[in-house]
Amino acid sequence: xxxxxxxxxxxxxxxxxxxxxxxxxxxxxxxxxxxxxxxxxxxxxxxxxxxx
Numbered sequence: 001x002x003x004x005x006x007x008x009x010x011x012x013x014x015x016x017x018x019x020x021x022x023x024x025x026x027x028x029x030x031x032x033x034x035x036x037x038x039x040x041x042x043x044x045x046x047x048x049x050x051x052x
Contacts, residue, residue: 010044022049
């Protein structure tokens, strides 16, 4: 999948995930290489995860 969903859809999916899954995704996005490769996704993850 290459197209980001709108913020509202992303947030709904984020809130439906377990805390463990959200933590795992946030941790993955803290890796510089992953964050660079998936910039839009990781930016939204950080925004929703409170790691602004």
